[in-house]
Amino acid sequence: MEQAHPIRNRHPDGQDDGGWLLLGLTLLLMLPLELFDPFSWSIHSLIKPCGFALLLGVIGRFYTRHRPDPKISAMVTGLQVMMLFSAAGASLSYMVAARGGAMWDRQLTLWDHAVGLDWLGWMHWVNAHPLFALTINLAYRTLIPQMIALILILGLCGRLAALRIVMQAAMIAGLTIILLSGLLPSAGTYSYYALNAADFPNLHPAAAFLHMADMTGLRDGTLRLLTLDRMEGIITFPSYHGALAVIFCWGFSRASIAPVRYAGMTIALLTLIATPVDGGHYFSDVIAGALIAAISLAVAHRTIHMTVRLRPARAASAVLAPAT
Template sequence: MQQTHPTPNRHPNGRDDAAWLLLGLTGALIVPLQLVDPFAWSIPGLIAPCGFALLLGALAFLYARHRPDPKIFAMLTGLQGMLLFSAIGASLSYMIAARTGPLWDARLAEWDRAMGMDWPGWLHWMNAHPLFATALSLAYRTLIPQMIALILVLGLCGRLAALRIVMQAAMIAGLTIILLSGLMPAASTYVYYDLKPADFANLHPAAAFIHMPDFTGLRDGTLRVLALDRMAGLISFPSYHGALAVIFCWGFSRATVAAIRHAGMVIALLTLIATPVDGGHYFSDVIAGVLVAVISLAIARRTIHLTIRLRPAIRAGASLAPAT
């Protein structure tokens, strides 16, 4: 029987070319916004992310050219890509938030009610069950550790195609959500329902009001210096936390170690359940985030095979891994 082999442009472990293209596109969108109404960046806030990204890039080059190891290379580029996207995407989200129109909170709350979902009722139920709420809150706060753990787990397991799908899906979802947030800006459920901490004394939501000084400052023009080390999540609709929870759940489902697979999926699902209360999101935000995640995963399964004929040495390093 004749054996078939993957074509050079469709390696089973995928490539990082589309991820770099997405990063470039996200950065390019900042340029016209800067030309119209420029922002400045705080220098101290740039030092840590830029320095760490350069370190990861140097190590990735080492493990592509001088000590070829596809697993380490994929993990390093995955961490570097998500770090860079977080910095560039957060900057873009702030610049877009400064140019948005009327808030959509009333409409989003109406969508919730139309679907039979009672956000204030859910908040009060959670407040009456603080043990369950605490578990959800802890899961919500672990999103970045989840991302790091997932990249390392998939890399060490040799699931390099899944690692690249997760990374690129997170970028596709992030860019999509940032752009949609400019069309449908919203403050948060806590602001819309005029709640105060005393109204939910047993809860300690991670993102109830923390973003409001920046959100208000961007909209009234008083905030024009971006500090990457102090940025808050401004986006309500769709929920990026909800989208990442779905993407991470899919990623952990590809882990080869059963205990890690099940634990990771449970934590990701708890993060998704926690998002309405701990993130101050409408249920419609979360549902939209889930839909964006599903579509992004479907697209990423194809984009990891995209080849851009640049950086041949780095691309060669990504192709050294055996099929998994």
Template sequence: MTAVKGSAEPPRNSHKIDEDPQAAWQLFNANWLIIAVMGSLLALGLTSTNLRLEPIAFGTTLAIAAALLAVAYHHRLTRGDRTDPKLFFSLGTIGQVILTCAIVGPLSYVAGAIGYPLQDQALLSVDRALGLDPEPIIRYVNDHPWLAIILSRAYGLIKWPLLGIPIVLVLTARYARLQLFMLAMSVALAVAIAISVFVPAIGTYYGLQLPPARYPNIDTSVYAGQLRDILALRDGSLRELGLFKLAGIVSFPSFHAASAVLYMWALWPVRAVGGIAATINILMIAATPVIGAHYLIDLVGGILLAVASILAATSYLKWLKRTQRTSAASAPDWSQKLVNCANGSQTLSP
């Protein structure tokens, strides 16, 4: 495989690791392993349950992802050393984002269909043991309609950074940071879905036995979708998964909270963007227990999951670079051997 343009020379700017296309390429490839595992689990889950994917939406999404990835790989394979990292990593990463989203939504439903006992009361008990009862928070937001509107809009911002982050980081030549973000996000998604198998929950309104109508100023449509689909999964009445109709049914750990931390981390080094991203994503975290009906321990779990995923991705990159340095140091210096051979002091044997 030919090297990405610019990988032969060490970066010279302040964000050295971030602009290293070769490191980014290795991380990009590593992310395929996690995507493949999640895709395989989805296929296995669909064959072992009564669930099936609505073919048109899923097929169209896969086709879009495949087209973007095909253009990216064609450019890399045909241009060789003249590969444009901006073109490859923008199209390739967005293709991976779309493919990942197409897999994890249905996979979360497969996990929910396993049917472990609901843990709403356990999660609520943890909240109250920590002195973080969600009911006063919900009541406060309902009593301040302007705050309810802000939080409702903030909660819905989870999707846009998935396309915006690749564009911003590629334009600022932070290729490796982009791929670290992608790898950390994939790890967080996989772990969150795995945990949700054993800690399924519907949400705070269900755990508190509160009718959403009691809080008319709060948009409870997200909770309504969770309640509808989780109960339908558990009684077997939900069988067809329409990709664009899926609700977010993972309660603990909260992926809204995890994604907010991942988004902030990804964009923080970008001047004039990092501060704005932090403000927006803090609002998204604040909206999660009210609009998303998450228990407060869900947020703690999501934040810790994001931090652990970032550490795992950066540790993997450090391991790659350490392995490469070790390999380079142990490789024979053939130029020196040729000189020694010419002087008669050494043969060319390995």
């Protein structure tokens, strides 16, 4: 008797079961945290993402059941799952940060020095080259447009397996990084070195100072109302920006149109280079994020072939058939 297998797949382009399972796992991890230290969510901030996700779900179902189009279905589902994961993951990161222990900034600085990397020296060099600083700053700010463009490009090129690998790797990396951030919390380089914008006048860091107000409120208990459209990236170690840059670079490398492939890879690599500067990350953060990205891509090659449900006919045969 043929048994259902969780990683047996009859679709060479993979499927989305693994992505939904990762989303469910993220929500499940929020439950015990919510029981011990409750948070609440701004209803107004939930309307747009939930409404858009519902609309994407309707479109995805139409192009799956009524007018089958694998490309549109994969693109729409990818956008839907990533939107929901972004909301759930951001919420989970805040809930984890509220329970963080002592800051690890000193240790992260020592790790940088141990491998011969000088964050302040790199900052002074970038500040002395304003055109380069502007270039990487612009790349850093395009992370969400990169994700959307990558989903559309891989979908339209018919690289559906690569599309699903990228999306599921981004979720695996995100969930891993959120959980590790609770064990190794840190304030970030700008806060640790007590810097302000005037110290590097040619730099305009996109996210170096934004997270500290929320981080402080989470740790002292004054912030327990989450507003999705106002949440900041509060994780320093490991760097999710760095992880996504590596994952997106891999994804763009699978595009079949050469100019698009090289342009996308270049922007993703510039985003990775920008992360210590514009995100206020230690080099250790970025290295750890890149390693997690590589592992997540390897795992996602398998999760896209994961089946977490049985077809009705096979489920019935599995139940009715005698044990062997």
